[in-house]
Amino acid sequence: MDIEMKELYGRIDRLTGISRGFQGAAVLAAGVECGIFDFLDKKPADPALAARELGLDPRAVDIVLHALAGMGLLELEDGLFRNSPLADELLVRGRAHYQGDIIGHSARLIRRWVQLPSVLRTGKPAAGPRSTDDRESRKDFILGMSNIARLxxxxxxxxxxxxxxxxxxxxxxxxxxxxxxxxxxxxxxxxxxxxxxxxxxxxxxxxxxxxxxxxxxxxxxxxxxxxxxxxxxxxxxxxxxxxxxxxxxxxxxxxxxxxxxxxxxxxxxxxxxxxxxxxxxxxxxxxxxxxxxxxxxxxxxxxxxxxxxxxxxxxxxxxxxxxxxxxxxxxxxxx
Ligand SMILES: C[S@@+](CC[C@H](N)C(=O)[O-])C[C@H]1O[C@@H](n2cnc3c(N)ncnc32)[C@H](O)[C@@H]1O
Missing domain, CATH: 3.40.50.150 (Vaccinia Virus protein VP39)
Structure with missing residues (x-):
């Protein structure tokens, strides 16, 4: 590939990387919400065992665990997944620097962000529940503030x-x-x-x-x-x-x-x-x-x-x- 094409690919990667940002956010938030990091803290597991013990769908767990490993949040060895050092420090509930609440809060915000074109047209905030409207969202929002504030x-x-x-x-x-x-x-x-x-x-x-x-x-x-x-x-x-x-x-x-x-x-x-x-x-x-x-x-x-x-x-x-x-x-x- 000539230099010009290589640079063009680099620029396209940079741009499409931004547009795919929501995918990593969604996989991470699902991992937190479904208790994957808490479960793997107890023992390394293959997807079938993780699915069984977490009460989740085996095919879905298989795909998502591999994606989490691709993101560097899990490690895969001999067919068993374990938390990476990053996940071990920040994504297991109860750890001093746990970030799971703020990640849950951010995931809820996606529903508002996707309405940005209509906000641009009207100047009005996006429709839908606010972070303080119901008990579950309030918990993620307010405890998320604590995840950030501790440091x-x-x-x-x-x-x-x-x-x-x-x-x-x-x-x-x-x-x-x-x-x-x-x-x-x-x-x-x-x-x-x-x-x-x-x-x-x-x-x-x-x-x-x-x-x-x-x-x-x-x-x-x-x-x-x-x-x-x-x-x-x-x-x-x-x-x-x-x-x-x-x-x-x-x-x-x-x-x-x-x-x-x-x-x-x-x-x-x-x-x-x-x-x-x-x-x-x-x-x-x-x-x-x-x-x-x-x-x-x-x-x-x-x-x-x-x-x-x-x-x-x-x-x-x-x-x-x-x-x-x-x-x-x-x-x-x-x-
Ligand atoms: C972004 S959080 C900041 C929390 C905390 N000060 C911190 O920095 O971690 C905003 C806080 O303001 C509170 N809040 C929002 N509207 C309020 C109002 N009208 N009166 C009193 N508190 C309000 C929310 O419940 C929430 O605890």
Missing amino acids: SARKIAEVIDLGSARRMLDLGGGPGTYAITFCSINPGLTAVVFDLPEVIDEITTGQVAAAGLGERISFIRGDYLENDYGRDYDLVLVSNIIHSLGEPRIREMLGRCRRSMVPGGRVVVKDFLLDDDRVHPAFGSMFAVNMLVGTEAGGCYTVSEIAVWLGDAGFGQVELREISPQARLLVAVRP
């Missing part, structure tokens, strides 16, 4: 000088992972997790009890667009909340945060904050599409935009901190 919570604690905080609000705190991690690190801290009643009752209370922090973490069940946030916080965390709202709601929210805080208190806004070009980090410009298909007015915002809105809400000393290549945060002080 970033420690990193945030490092970059914000958590030691000086005494009373914290975890706004839209979901599983309460930030409140739990911060209280575990700082014994002088108490926290309030504010979220929707069903989220607090079905998930957050259980997470806090399991962490043994029931005496230091309390809850406000409410709507953060309508209800009071409480008073006297010296630390308010707004993590991965603003991307589901448009500018006017975010401005209102920042004002409510300021009114709930003591002078000298700090607000921390964490999100997939964009550079001024609105393209980079590329994770953020793609995540904005998730908000386009899922919400009326959400999106990803630039560091400069949020800094202006924080200033307008009455905060000063706005500083940018990086916690991962995708996620950054702005810390600001209530004068």
Whole structure:
């Protein structure tokens, strides 16, 4: 093959690789949902045994196990499949860095993403149930937040000088992972997790009890667009909340945060904050599409935009901190 053809094949592969991305996502999510990685953690198995013990169809299991091995998530030796080191670390329920809940959440989102052409025509979010509508989706969504937050919570604690905080609000705190991690690190801290009643009752209370922090973490069940946030916080965390709202709601929210805080208190806004070009980090410009298909007015915002809105809400000393290549945060002080 001449050089030109080789390069053309390379470009076509790159493009069609993008268009086939959903296939790997679907195979991975099915593996998690059907318990394949949990099962193979107990013992290596051939497809017939895995199908029998998991109550699945033998032909389907045979095909999917081979595809999972092709993706590097399983290993095949002498006709037996076992988890690869990657699957062993991240895809077996109960492991410290388990990612299965967020993978289940992402799989549900596919139903919205495929409606993107109609969203482009109408500007309205995709039809269908939302991540917080039913119990099962809520569980994947909220515990998925915990899969992600477990690592970033420690990193945030490092970059914000958590030691000086005494009373914290975890706004839209979901599983309460930030409140739990911060209280575990700082014994002088108490926290309030504010979220929707069903989220607090079905998930957050259980997470806090399991962490043994029931005496230091309390809850406000409410709507953060309508209800009071409480008073006297010296630390308010707004993590991965603003991307589901448009500018006017975010401005209102920042004002409510300021009114709930003591002078000298700090607000921390964490999100997939964009550079001024609105393209980079590329994770953020793609995540904005998730908000386009899922919400009326959400999106990803630039560091400069949020800094202006924080200033307008009455905060000063706005500083940018990086916690991962995708996620950054702005810390600001209530004068
Ligand atoms: C993307 S999650 C972020 C969770 C957590 N802050 C984190 O960063 O891991 C958004 C959270 O906001 C909550 N939420 C959404 N709408 C809300 C509302 N109107 N009032 C209170 N909480 C809400 C959801 O239940 C969910 O826990």
